Amino acid sequence: MANIRSAKKRIRRTARQAFVNRDRVGAVRTSIKKVEQAIQSGDAAAAKDAFKNAQPEIMRGAQKGVMHHNKASRTLSRLSARIKALEA
Numbered sequence: 001m002a003n004i005r006s007a008k009k010r011i012r013r014t015a016r017q018a019f020v021n022r023d024r025v026g027a028v029r030t031s032i033k034k035v036e037q038a039i040q041s042g043d044a045a046a047a048k049d050a051f052k053n054a055q056p057e058i059m060r061g062a063q064k065g066v067m068h069h070n071k072a073s074r075t076l077s078r079l080s081a082r083i084k085a086l087e088a
Contacts, residue, residue: 021066028061035079044087051083 002008031054038047055076062072 021064024061024064024066028058028067031057032075032079035083039079039082039086042086044083047083047086051079054079 002011031050035047035050035054038050041047058067058072058076061067062069
């Protein structure tokens with residue numbers, strides 16, 4: 001356990017931020033799963049709607065640092081391609 005005041009503060013801040021990040025990661029994963037479930041069901045309209053809701057959530061996760069921005073872009077691109085293939 002830390003004895004220095006600033007180290008104790010840093011521990012508290014890290015714990016708070018870890019809690020927020022864990023919540024953000026969960027939101028991103030949930031939104032991705034909803035899109036994938038809609039694609040699996042074969043409903044293009046539901047998949048588009050879920051994708052429209054997931055897109056800002058994924059990009060927000062990338063912006064806040066819980067997900068690399070290249071991974072976020074790649075995920076969106078792949079989901080979009082799968083939805084486009086579903087429509088065709």
